Amino acid sequence: MLVTMSGVRMSYGRWPALDKVDMEIKQGEFLVISGPSGAGKTTLLRLIWMGDKPDFGIVEVSGFRSDRIRKRELPRLRRKIGIVFQDFRLLHSRTIFENVALPLQVTGAGSRVVQKRVISLLARMGLSHRRNSFPHELSGGEQQRVAIARAMVGHPVILLADEPTGNLDPEVSREVVDLLLEINRGGTTVVMATHDPRQVPAGKGRFLFLDKGVLRGADQWIELEQKS
Amino acid sequence: MSIIRSALREIAINLHSKPGARLITLLMVAMAFIVFNTFLIISWNLQNIMDREESLAGMEVFLERDITQVEGRVIGDLVSSLQGVKSVYYVSPQEADALFRAELPGRIDLLDVMGSEFRLPASLQVAFDGEAMSQGRIEDLSRSIRAMEGVDDAVYGESYLPGLMKTVTTIRRLVILLGIVLVSSISLVVFYTVRLSVVRRSLTVDIMRTVGAPWWFIRVPFVIEGIFMGIAGSAGGLALAAVLSEVLSSAVTHRFMPLSWIVLVILLGAVTGTVGALAGSYEKER
Numbered sequence A: 001m002l003v004t005m006s007g008v009r010m011s012y013g014r015w016p017a018l019d020k021v022d023m024e025i026k027q028g029e030f031l032v033i034s035g036p037s038g039a040g041k042t043t044l045l046r047l048i049w050m051g052d053k054p055d056f057g058i059v060e061v062s063g064f065r066s067d068r069i070r071k072r073e074l075p076r077l078r079r080k081i082g083i084v085f086q087d088f089r090l091l092h093s094r095t096i097f098e099n100v101a102l103p104l105q106v107t108g109a110g111s112r113v114v115q116k117r118v119i120s121l122l123a124r125m126g127l128s129h130r131r132n133s134f135p136h137e138l139s140g141g142e143q144q145r146v147a148i149a150r151a152m153v154g155h156p157v158i159l160l161a162d163e164p165t166g167n168l169d170p171e172v173s174r175e176v177v178d179l180l181l182e183i184n185r186g187g188t189t190v191v192m193a194t195h196d197p198r199q200v201p202a203g204k205g206r207f208l209f210l211d212k213g214v215l216r217g218a219d220q221w222i223e224l225e226q227k228s
Numbered sequence B: 001m002s003i004i005r006s007a008l009r010e011i012a013i014n015l016h017s018k019p020g021a022r023l024i025t026l027l028m029v030a031m032a033f034i035v036f037n038t039f040l041i042i043s044w045n046l047q048n049i050m051d052r053e054e055s056l057a058g059m060e061v062f063l064e065r066d067i068t069q070v071e072g073r074v075i076g077d078l079v080s081s082l083q084g085v086k087s088v089y090y091v092s093p094q095e096a097d098a099l100f101r102a103e104l105p106g107r108i109d110l111l112d113v114m115g116s117e118f119r120l121p122a123s124l125q126v127a128f129d130g131e132a133m134s135q136g137r138i139e140d141l142s143r144s145i146r147a148m149e150g151v152d153d154a155v156y157g158e159s160y161l162p163g164l165m166k167t168v169t170t171i172r173r174l175v176i177l178l179g180i181v182l183v184s185s186i187s188l189v190v191f192y193t194v195r196l197s198v199v200r201r202s203l204t205v206d207i208m209r210t211v212g213a214p215w216w217f218i219r220v221p222f223v224i225e226g227i228f229m230g231i232a233g234s235a236g237g238l239a240l241a242a243v244l245s246e247v248l249s250s251a252v253t254h255r256f257m258p259l260s261w262i263v264l265v266i267l268l269g270a271v272t273g274t275v276g277a278l279a280g281s282y283e284k285e286r
């Protein structure tokens, strides 16, 4: 099991953002976590990359346990994880090449290795001609592809995408989802959080729903939808 | 090795961005250091004056009462062979008597009252080599002379210059106090500047963290920034104090600090900058 959550509860103030969460993510699957805004999707992803630790329960990711991991081990966990955000989070004073190269450079990879990997990845994503541009010169769709390239450059075992299409129009959104599906076909586990589960075609992934911090299976969700 | 290169690039990028806030901090640090340097210079010059005065005044060595003239001259020869001593003049009891009467004509009867049995002790008047012997060397010298057979006491500076002594001690205490105030306030200024820098670059810091940069890699640019501000601020303060000292030199004759003090001031800047930056860039586990 790549990710295991057991009895997880996480609150920011008085109300839990996540409660009684038990779930597992298998190697190689495409998991869609859906639910309305404020349901706890971002919180759930943060727990996976251990940007936060749960108040109760245990999160285990690729052998690292939230209750045992030490501060200086966090970088090693994060190098196994690629993360993509709704707002892209690119460094605007650096070129596309530098943005994509960043995860390799902070691990001390040699410049020739970095050069080779980044150039081939940019070529695969159709961004070669943008290599020396700056993020603000790119369209939203291109920026998100750069962010995905940055997330993938270190060969992560799991890719976390938090509302990756939130700032994009429908056509570009579809391209981004197709790219994520393609990455998943290459063997990388993908977890995508979205308020709109229809973005991922049924049958292409496993769907979970968050309802005010509580996790539901797809069938339970449909029941809930029908009742309301 | 490449990670060091990457870290160096991060430092360069950090130092490049938004020089405004850093300039204000530099100015504040430099200003604080000017005040500190001024007191250091005053302290240094007073110490010099005192050393010179003490050297010029020389030392008076009182011999024990039962020392004969021959013995006294032997002791005088011994003293004159000591390092730092230029000349020794033997003052016999008769001469001392005559000098005393000459210096204090009104008190002649004082000696008469004491009776013919009373004699002033013989003494040695010691002149020092070189104009400015340091206080420490004079102290050493007086200690070895006092320890000599037949010597009752050796008197120098401290009895001649009590006012100056006190001023120097007071200034020295003030310098130490100022140093403490300086260290804490500059650390605080650097702390807030670095904090601000961390907040301003929080997106970069967050990205660095999510892509798995080691904590030191994220932190080192900010710490370098603090050290840089400490060193540049103290160096700037020194430069401004030097200019001020040059401008005032015609009005008040004085000397600038010795090199070793200059090095110490810059070191103080570096240390306070480091402390402030380490505290300012501290992050809880995330």
Ligand SMILES: Nc1ncnc2c1ncn2[C@@H]1O[C@H](COP(=O)(O)OP(=O)(O)O)[C@@H](O)[C@H]1O
Residues within 6 Å of the ligand: A012, A013, A016, A017, A035, A036, A037, A038, A039, A040, A041, A042, A043, A044
């Ligand atoms: N940093 C935070 N401080 C306080 N409350 C937060 C914070 N982050 C999230 N929350 C709260 O936690 C709940 C879940 O938020 P989030 O995980 O961002 O939901 P989602 O991503 O599904 O929109 C919300 O009620 C939100 O207001």
Ligand SMILES: [Mg+2]
Residues within 6 Å of the ligand: A041, A042, A043, A162, A163
């Ligand atoms: Mg969210």
